[in-house]
Amino acid sequence: MKRKWIKLLLFLVALGLSTIFILHDNETKPSKAKGIEQDQVVPLPTDLHPVVKERSDQLVLQAAKKGIVVLITDGFRSIEEQNRIYEQGRTVEGNIVTNAKGGESYHNYGLAIDFALETPSGNVIWDRQYDGNQNGMADWSEVVQMAKSLGFEWGGDWKDFKDYPHFQLDFGLTIADLQNGQRPDESSNVADTQ
Structure with a gap:
């Protein structure tokens, strides 16, 4: 009779420990995203985030006040469009x-321009030395300074692949x-800029 009680007690302890491990494992597993169910x-x-759009418009207006015409050449990009651009210089002609x-791009989430x-x-240029407003400073550098003051991250600051025409607002979110x-x-x- 004593053996049956010991076996029952060991079974209950094992069951209790298993339950604790299962509950602990479920609590420590990260969910896919905050407030989003697993499935x-x-x-x-399908478009620029409203804050990115607003800041882009502010950038264009601020630059115009300094005699610089900024064109937003790209904003939101679909996954398919991003893949086509990625193939350029790899499987299709071009750089x-x-x-x-x-x-893998903030453009795909409406967070980059x-x-x-x-x-x-009327020529569209990517000349980083051009000083069209003739104030002794390259217009490109002036635009970058304005964009950074609006909270944008500049692709020209990246260590590996420099993307000089690129600005993004990541809102603290990684691509992952x-x-x-x-x-x-x-x-x-994002941080107040005014």
Whole structure:
């Protein structure tokens, strides 16, 4: 009889420990994204995030006040479009302009823009030395300073692949976060810039 009680007691202890381990394991597993159920599909954006759009518009206006015409040449990109751009210089003719495949770029989540300058004659240029407003400072550098003051990160500051026409607002989210379904709130705001 004593053996049966010992076996029952050992079984209950093992059952209790198993339950504790299972509960602890479930608590420590990260969810795919904050506030997102494991099996919930989060759609990709189809346009620029409202804050990115607003800051882009502010950049264009601030530059115009200094006599610089900024053109936003690219904003939101679909996964398919990103893959086509990625193939440039690899499987199709042209120079390599990105190291990001579809889903690996902030453009794919509506959080990035690319820009160029427009000359008085209407030419679109990416000349980082051009001083169209003739104030002794390259217009490109002036635009970069304005964009940074608006909270944008500049691709020209990157260590490996320099992307000089690129600005992004990441809202503290990595590409992995975005791929896992996290999105900045539509009303998200980055550091005040005014």
